[in-house]
Amino acid sequence: MLRSVILSGAFALLTGVALAHHGWGSYDAAKPVTVTGPIVTSKFENPHATITVKGTDKVWTVTLAPTSRMTSRGATEKIIAVGQNVSAYGYPSTVEKDEMRAERITVDGKTYEMR
Amino acid sequence: MTDAAPAIFVALEQSGFAAAVRQSPWLYPAANIGHIVSLVFFAGAVAIMDVRLLGGFAATAPGRLLARARIFAIVALAGMAVTGFMLFSAEASHLAVNPVFQLKAALFGAGVVNVALYEFLARREVDKLPPGAIMPARARAAGVLSLVIWVAVAACGRSIAYF
Numbered sequence: 001m002l003r004s005v006i007l008s009g010a011f012a013l014l015t016g017v018a019l020a021h022h023g024w025g026s027y028d029a030a031k032p033v034t035v036t037g038p039i040v041t042s043k044f045e046n047p048h049a050t051i052t053v054k055g056t057d058k059v060w061t062v063t064l065a066p067t068s069r070m071t072s073r074g075a076t077e078k079i080i081a082v083g084q085n086v087s088a089y090g091y092p093s094t095v096e097k098d099e100m101r102a103e104r105i106t107v108d109g110k111t112y113e114m115r
Numbered sequence: 116m117t118d119a120a121p122a123i124f125v126a127l128e129q130s131g132f133a134a135a136v137r138q139s140p141w142l143y144p145a146a147n148i149g150h151i152v153s154l155v156f157f158a159g160a161v162a163i164m165d166v167r168l169l170g171g172f173a174a175t176a177p178g179r180l181l182a183r184a185r186i187f188a189i190v191a192l193a194g195m196a197v198t199g200f201m202l203f204s205a206e207a208s209h210l211a212v213n214p215v216f217q218l219k220a221a222l223f224g225a226g227v228v229n230v231a232l233y234e235f236l237a238r239r240e241v242d243k244l245p246p247g248a249i250m251p252a253r254a255r256a257a258g259v260l261s262l263v264i265w266v267a268v269a270a271c272g273r274s275i276a277y278f
Contacts, residue, residue: 026278046136046143046205067140 027091027101035060035100036087044070044077051080053088061099062088065114075105075112084108120208133204146201153194154269160187161265168241168258170250177250178242215278219271226264233257 035055042051049064064070064080080086090102102114116128127133136142163184167177203210210216237253244250250258 043137045138046140066144068144071140 026094028094029091031092032089032103033092033100034087034089035062037085039080039082039084039086042077042080042082044080049080051086051088053086058098060088061096062086062090062105063099063101064105069114070112073112073114074110075107075114079107079112080105090114117208117212120211124207124211127204128207128209130204133207136201136205142201143205146198149198150195150202153191153198154272157188157191157195158265158269160184160191161261164188165258165262168250168254168261170255173247176246177244177248177254181241210275213275213278215271215274219268219275222264222268222271226261226268229257229260229264233261 035053037054037056040052040054040059043049044067046067049067049070051062051064053060053062064075065073070076070080084107087106088100088102089104089106090100093099093101104111104113104115106112116125118125136146161184163172164181166172167175167180167184172180233254237251237257240251241254
């Protein structure tokens with residue numbers, strides 16, 4: 001018991017060291033953006049799939065949905081594969097530069113809801 | 116992945132284990148569910164212990180009730196540690212610099228210190244008390260602190276996703 005207490009305390013201290021701020025929840029719904037272009041990188045991973053898209057202005061990191069939801073909506077790994085042309089409507093992050101969270105994406109004329 | 120995090124967390128996130136958690140369709144959600152189920156048992160066991168420390172359930176000798184509840188709390192905490200490590204490793208570099216996660220870790224540390232203080236300063240006395248005895252002030256203080264701290268830890272845990 002005592003040893004586990006000390007170990008957990010040490011872990012808590014270790015995890016408390018970090019400094020900067022980064023997070024998930026901050027997206028500006030008042031300034032929706034649509035990013036259109038080819039998919040440059042694609043990660044079909046939990047907790048959220050993410051793609052990077054070469055938009056007209058810059059390369060955006062687009063945060064999508066959990067993989068199980070993506071799959072059940074038909075937005076499989078193939079749909080968001082590298083090289084596919086995508087149009088993502090969503091909200092820019094107020095924390096992370098050039099990141100947005102997609103409300104919906106359109107690939108090959110088909111729209112997939114992410115929420 | 117963010118480079119703002121200390122290297123150990125970046126390495127953890129880039130490990131094969133963390134990749135497996137992210138890439139499996141069921142591991143991450145399973146860990147999520149396991150974390151919550153463990154939380155339910157942990158909170159239940161802790162609440163029983165805290166209420167007893169505050170003088171509730173007075174018909175039973177505190178030592179006996181606490182011993183039973185302690186087993187549930189330890190097993191549930193182990194479940195939370197395993198599932199929590201899975202969830203953490205998948206996004207380690209981001210979580211390590213997330214202010215709410217840091218607050219949760221600090222509060223967790225405070226909860227552990229509270230347990231240690233109780234074990235060293237109050238447990239021996241409490242374990243000898245008969246049913247119906249007035250609980251010592253130190254035991255009641257530990258009970259109140261425990262309730263407040265663990266509820267705050269849980270609230271922080273749920274809040275990580277929003278910061």
